[in-house]
Amino acid sequence: MEKSAQRWLPRILLLAALSATPWLLIVYCHRSVFDAPPVSSPHPPPAQLRFLSVQEEQLKKLPTAASDRALSAAAAAGRYSDADVDDNDNGKDPCRGRYLYIHDLPPRFNADLLANCRNWYQWIDMCVYLANAGLGAPLDNADGAFADKGWYATDHFGLDVIFHSRVRQYACLTNDSARAAAVFVPYYAGFDVVEHLWSNNATAKDAAPLALVDWLTRRPEWRAMGGRDHFFISGRTAWDHQRQTDSDSEWGNKLLRLPAVQNMTVLFVEKAPWTDFDFAVPYPTYFHPAKDDDVLQWQQRMRGMKRGWLFAFAGGERPGDPNSIRHNLIRECNAFSSCNLVQCRKGEKRCLVPSTFMRVFQTARFCLQPPGDTYTRRSAFDAILAGCVPVFFHLDSAYRQYRWHLPDNHESYSVFISEDDVRSGNASSVEETLRKIPRDVAEKMTETVIGLIPRLVYADPRSKLETLKDAVDFTLEAVIERVSKLRQEMDDHGAGRRREGT
Numbered sequence: 001m002e003k004s005a006q007r008w009l010p011r012i013l014l015l016a017a018l019s020a021t022p023w024l025l026i027v028y029c030h031r032s033v034f035d036a037p038p039v040s041s042p043h044p045p046p047a048q049l050r051f052l053s054v055q056e057e058q059l060k061k062l063p064t065a066a067s068d069r070a071l072s073a074a075a076a077a078g079r080y081s082d083a084d085v086d087d088n089d090n091g092k093d094p095c096r097g098r099y100l101y102i103h104d105l106p107p108r109f110n111a112d113l114l115a116n117c118r119n120w121y122q123w124i125d126m127c128v129y130l131a132n133a134g135l136g137a138p139l140d141n142a143d144g145a146f147a148d149k150g151w152y153a154t155d156h157f158g159l160d161v162i163f164h165s166r167v168r169q170y171a172c173l174t175n176d177s178a179r180a181a182a183v184f185v186p187y188y189a190g191f192d193v194v195e196h197l198w199s200n201n202a203t204a205k206d207a208a209p210l211a212l213v214d215w216l217t218r219r220p221e222w223r224a225m226g227g228r229d230h231f232f233i234s235g236r237t238a239w240d241h242q243r244q245t246d247s248d249s250e251w252g253n254k255l256l257r258l259p260a261v262q263n264m265t266v267l268f269v270e271k272a273p274w275t276d277f278d279f280a281v282p283y284p285t286y287f288h289p290a291k292d293d294d295v296l297q298w299q300q301r302m303r304g305m306k307r308g309w310l311f312a313f314a315g316g317e318r319p320g321d322p323n324s325i326r327h328n329l330i331r332e333c334n335a336f337s338s339c340n341l342v343q344c345r346k347g348e349k350r351c352l353v354p355s356t357f358m359r360v361f362q363t364a365r366f367c368l369q370p371p372g373d374t375y376t377r378r379s380a381f382d383a384i385l386a387g388c389v390p391v392f393f394h395l396d397s398a399y400r401q402y403r404w405h406l407p408d409n410h411e412s413y414s415v416f417i418s419e420d421d422v423r424s425g426n427a428s429s430v431e432e433t434l435r436k437i438p439r440d441v442a443e444k445m446t447e448t449v450i451g452l453i454p455r456l457v458y459a460d461p462r463s464k465l466e467t468l469k470d471a472v473d474f475t476l477e478a479v480i481e482r483v484s485k486l487r488q489e490m491d492d493h494g495a496g497r498r499r500e501g502t
Helices: 002-035 054-061 066-077 111-115 126-134 159-167 189-194 202-217 259-263 292-303 326-335 354-362 378-385 419-424 430-435 439-456 471-501
Strands: 100-102 182-184 230-233 265-268 278-280 309-315 339-343 364-369 389-392
Touching: 111 189, 126 159, 159 189, 159 230, 159 471, 182 471, 189 202, 189 230, 202 259, 265 471, 292 439, 309 326, 309 354, 309 430, 326 339, 326 419, 326 430, 339 354, 354 364, 354 378, 364 378, 364 430, 364 439, 378 389, 378 439, 389 439, 439 471
Parallel strands: 100 182, 182 230, 230 265, 265 278, 309 339, 309 364, 364 389
Antiparallel strands: none
16 A cells, blocks of 8 residues: 555656646746836826927917827827827717817928018008017907907907917817828918908919929828818908919909819808808907906806997998999988998098997997908908997898808897998888897897807917817818718719619
8 A cells, every 4th residue: 555655656756746836837927927117108298298389388278188188189299199199078079070180281381481571561561460479469458448468459350360360279289190180281371361452463373372283282181082171361351362364464363273172171251152162261350368267257247237339330431343332331320320430541540449339239229241352351350359239231241251150149249231232222221120120039138148258269379268269169160061071972873883883
């Protein structure tokens, strides 16, 4: 029995050793992994990201998550992709379907144009209007027409820089164009065309638009949708960009006639009536709030204004325009004590002071907005900002223009009186038409107008509104929705062609 046990003992020990070996290896590997030094991250943490401009420095102060700040700034700088920051909400991407890609254009299409600001007009140095991220110099509030902060001497054709600055602080920027819902082209088209508006050289007028198209169409980002996901803005009207011939003496450039541009979404302060690829955005006013309270306090102040005038008109005649109804309105305004008139003649100094108009609009129930040099007026947005119900005389002054920003129910915020009725004198006078509107209806219209203020102003691009959406927010949402529909149409068309081929 003892001999048998001695014979089996070595075999039992061998089996025990073999059984223990895998467990010893597991313990060893486990300790090796957890005792090893940490692997360095391939990207620096958000706190170490370098912000490459003053505006990107401002992003540090915004009330957003640190990861979102780092992502936006890095993407704007073109150094880090949105994948560098983990998605929030347990893997859900809050920017899904909302990413924007910004082209890094050669400086001749933006920065170099700004450097020539002293030469845009022969009679004025426009460089002062580029201060404060394009807002202009702060306005003096000595007469109390404005608030003490947030008001600037903004040029009504100066939207190129303001819009670009606001887009650069968009929360969902990406440097991966494949993930982008839309592609922004920061070409300062308005500033480019103004350099040559009074030139008699068609080649000079068209040089930058042609060069831009050549640059864009060579890019891989363009080929994804043939440019249908691209968009850009001109702070001027479409009339400045649709020269019909190559005559040196004809006004403007031929930007809108270029086939590649017609593939894009183009933004103006006034669109062309007969095209469907351009869209109107509000004129910039003097008000650029830095935070929600700036807007809310202003709205509350406008609700409390005493509107002792039934209607008001601020503007000048157009003696060289036989179609203008301004002289009719000025004559009627002079005839009624219920109308407050600011008639702007050549050299009228008070018409160069923004507070002149704001005081008039703040004390009137209705503000007349006839066409001027074109169908639209910045004055219409100044009036709304003052809580004054606009009175339009042409469908292209607002209703066919600002569909992304103004309600579809035009009667809820405005009054329409046909130009033909004013010219003929056969219909009721403007005063009679406005007086017939019941007081409670007029007050409700005033409240609707005041409620529109946030979506019609351009927030200070050096700061950020907390919860309210401004004109840029509404514009970007509309552009992304439009591109999404175009993308779906292209996909459906491609699917249809594939089915036909099978």
